[in-house]
Amino acid sequence: MVELGLTPYLILGAFLFACGLLCIATKRNAVGILMGVELVLNAANVNFVACARYVPSFGLEGQVFALLVIVLAAGEAAVALAIILNFYNNHATVDVDKADELKG
Amino acid sequence: MSLDLILFTAIASATALSALTVVFSRNIVRSALWLLLTLIGVSLLYFLLGAEFVGATQLIVYVGGTMVLVVFGVMLTAQQQFLKIRTRPQEWLVGGILAGSLFVLLVNASLKMGEGKAPPPSEALPGAGQIGVGFLTTYLLPFEIISVHLLVVLIGAAYLARAKRKPKEAPSDG
Amino acid sequence: MKDLFSFLPARLDLVAYSLVIGVVIVSFIAGAASIFVWLERKVSGRIQDRLGPTRLGLFGLPQMIADAIKLLTKEDTSPDVADKFLFKLAPYLAFCASFVAFVSLPFGEGIVAYELNVAAFFVLAVLSSEIFGVILAGYASGSKWSLFGGIREAAQVVSYEVPRSMCVLIPVIVAGTLNLNTIGRQQMGFFWEWNLFHDPFTFCAFVIFFIVATASCKRAPFDLAEAESELVAGFHTEYSGLRWSYFFMAEYASMFAVSGAASLLFLGGWHTGFLPFEASASWGWGGHILNVLVFISKCSLLVMVMMWMRWSLPRLRIDQVMMTCLKYFLPISCVLLLGVCVWELFVPSVVELGWRYLSAAACALFMLGLVFRLLTGPLTMPRGQLPGAWAGVETPLMKAK
Numbered sequence: 001m002v003e004l005g006l007t008p009y010l011i012l013g014a015f016l017f018a019c020g021l022l023c024i025a026t027k028r029n030a031v032g033i034l035m036g037v038e039l040v041l042n043a044a045n046v047n048f049v050a051c052a053r054y055v056p057s058f059g060l061e062g063q064v065f066a067l068l069v070i071v072l073a074a075g076e077a078a079v080a081l082a083i084i085l086n087f088y089n090n091h092a093t094v095d096v097d098k099a100d101e102l103k104g
Numbered sequence: 105m106s107l108d109l110i111l112f113t114a115i116a117s118a119t120a121l122s123a124l125t126v127v128f129s130r131n132i133v134r135s136a137l138w139l140l141l142t143l144i145g146v147s148l149l150y151f152l153l154g155a156e157f158v159g160a161t162q163l164i165v166y167v168g169g170t171m172v173l174v175v176f177g178v179m180l181t182a183q184q185q186f187l188k189i190r191t192r193p194q195e196w197l198v199g200g201i202l203a204g205s206l207f208v209l210l211v212n213a214s215l216k217m218g219e220g221k222a223p224p225p226s227e228a229l230p231g232a233g234q235i236g237v238g239f240l241t242t243y244l245l246p247f248e249i250i251s252v253h254l255l256v257v258l259i260g261a262a263y264l265a266r267a268k269r270k271p272k273e274a275p276s277d278g
Numbered sequence: 279m280k281d282l283f284s285f286l287p288a289r290l291d292l293v294a295y296s297l298v299i300g301v302v303i304v305s306f307i308a309g310a311a312s313i314f315v316w317l318e319r320k321v322s323g324r325i326q327d328r329l330g331p332t333r334l335g336l337f338g339l340p341q342m343i344a345d346a347i348k349l350l351t352k353e354d355t356s357p358d359v360a361d362k363f364l365f366k367l368a369p370y371l372a373f374c375a376s377f378v379a380f381v382s383l384p385f386g387e388g389i390v391a392y393e394l395n396v397a398a399f400f401v402l403a404v405l406s407s408e409i410f411g412v413i414l415a416g417y418a419s420g421s422k423w424s425l426f427g428g429i430r431e432a433a434q435v436v437s438y439e440v441p442r443s444m445c446v447l448i449p450v451i452v453a454g455t456l457n458l459n460t461i462g463r464q465q466m467g468f469f470w471e472w473n474l475f476h477d478p479f480t481f482c483a484f485v486i487f488f489i490v491a492t493a494s495c496k497r498a499p500f501d502l503a504e505a506e507s508e509l510v511a512g513f514h515t516e517y518s519g520l521r522w523s524y525f526f527m528a529e530y531a532s533m534f535a536v537s538g539a540a541s542l543l544f545l546g547g548w549h550t551g552f553l554p555f556e557a558s559a560s561w562g563w564g565g566h567i568l569n570v571l572v573f574i575s576k577c578s579l580l581v582m583v584m585m586w587m588r589w590s591l592p593r594l595r596i597d598q599v600m601m602t603c604l605k606y607f608l609p610i611s612c613v614l615l616l617g618v619c620v621w622e623l624f625v626p627s628v629v630e631l632g633w634r635y636l637s638a639a640a641c642a643l644f645m646l647g648l649v650f651r652l653l654t655g656p657l658t659m660p661r662g663q664l665p666g667a668w669a670g671v672e673t674p675l676m677k678a679k
């Protein structure tokens with residue numbers, strides 16, 4: 001009987017993290033970058049809750065940290081979207097490559 | 105193959121596939137949809153692990169709140185010609201190398217970390233009551249800090265996103 | 279309930295159980311939605327002093343079948359500029375969200391698809407995912423007005439979730455658990471054991487929860503986003519036939535789900551309120567059937583009150599809707615939360631019992647008086663006069679005499 005262990009969850013967390021990183025690195029749309037950040041945070045959360053389940057002494061801490069991360073991510077998404085809306089109002093685009101006024 | 109493993113394979117592959125589609129989709133609204141499915145998949149994983157409170161919180165905060173916000177942002181800033189902003193191939197290469205090497209590193213660490221932990225414990229995870237007590241005793245300081253943090257975020261986001269009166273002649277600069 | 283299928287081998291019984299549960303819940307939602315459609319037409323007809331559908335047979339009941347046949351055979355159109363994939367996906371998202379809420383809603387003692395320890399939170403969380411179908415439908419229709427309707431609905435529903443969750447917290451504090459089965463079991467006995475009569479704050483919380491749940495189901499008087507005079511039909515303007523009926527079923531399913539949550543949290547769930555014991559423990563299968571019937575009738579009664587509100591009250595403007603939520607319901611529910619905590623901690627048991635019996639007696643007398651007035655009042659008034667509380671009001675026909 002092949003049992004489900006901790007490793008598949010950690011590998012899934014790693015995969016989501018890599019996807020999120022790729023999303024942040026390659027999307028030119030600012031909202032797309034925000035989506036990448038959400039993927040990264042969710043990957044960390046999957047790790048937290050999986051370790052809460054499979055490491056007996058970590059049961060409460062894992063869930064508490066996951067809840068804290070969820071709450072902080074929601075707050076961060078709100079502020080990020082406010083910034084993106086301001087950027088859009090000033091530049092009429094959300095392409096982050098156009099945010100180069102301080103360049104040179 | 106235990107039921108846990110079958111369910112995990114199904115949910116994790118759907119989640120991973122949705123996450124890939126978020127990255128490679130060219131339409132930003134479709135990316136938002138796939139991100140929604142990824143978040144629902146992660147919530148299902150929490151329910152599979154037995155962390156029911158965290159799973160329900162993920163649904164109500166992330167799916168019902170944050171994703172609605174992200175989609176609002178997408179729709180308020182979407183213009184037809186900018187819906188499909190292209191990335192150059194060099195950027196894909198650099199990003200791919202970065203993400204790939206990080207993935208290899210993390211998988212290495214995961215394989216080492218998950219070695220001695222194969223048998224799952226028999227007792228259930230602490231439930232909502234114990235999490236609540238934990239928040240009010242052991243983790244009171246983080247709880248208070250994020251309460252203040254949320255207040256700051258609320259005020260800051262409301263201030264940043266307020267309707268500004270544009271001056272009539274000068275170009276507006278916020 | 280999972281052990282009903284234990285005759286099958288190891289994992290097959292869970293798979294079979296979940297398939298059967300899926301079929302049962304979908305059929306229940308579809309059947310309930312068609313009955314509510316008929317009921318809405320009859321109720322709205324009677325409130326507007328007309329008869330409603332009568333042509334097709336006994337009380338117009340075959341009208342449900344006629345409506346279903348019409349919806350199934352309508353042409354499947356979609357706008358040219360629509361994003362086809364999202365257009366087709368949106369109704370299913372909305373329907374799935376309402377459908378999953380029924381998974382942890384207990385219909386009787388132990389009659390629940392899957393008992394969750396966080397069931398009260400789970401029902402709210404899943405119902406909050408329905409809004410994504412609305413937003414996608416509004417966006418994917420490709421029309422500016424559908425988008426406006428969708429975004430307005432989303433803002434309204436998301437805002438009203440906050441007082442809704444706080445009002446759900448109030449009976450949860452009284453009960454001490456999020457498990458809906460336990461909350462239902464604690465209200466066993468006569469009707470004064472219900473959470474509704476536990477303290478004045480819970481009573482107000484029921485009223486506030488019901489109004490806020492109506493708003494979060496996008497029902498009148500909070501249905502501005504579908505108001506015909508403004509936005510044709512809001513986010514589902516471009517939908518017709520079977521796709522539209524998915525939205526429709528999702529709306530009635532979420533109305534039933536929030537009514538179910540309200541009756542479990544406040545109104546005693548599956549208990550009749552006139553038996554001092556648990557029916558299913560004493561009467562076996564008959565008790566289970568009685569419990570399920572009582573639960574479904576309580577939910578249907580609440581849904582009928584929602585329909586009654588729709589056809590009696592004028593529609594609120596969108597700024598009035600948001601103002602009501604943020605300036606009135608949110609502070610009120612905060613005060614109620616504080617009040618119930620103070621009541622739980624400091625109030626002596628004499629006052630508690632006194633309030634419970636007094637408020638239950640007052641409510642019962644009020645309901646009996648209402649029923650008495652309804653039954654003994656005249657069926658029709660003389661020409662030109664208004665019935666009941668409007669009796670003294672002058673009408674043009676009275677002045678013409």
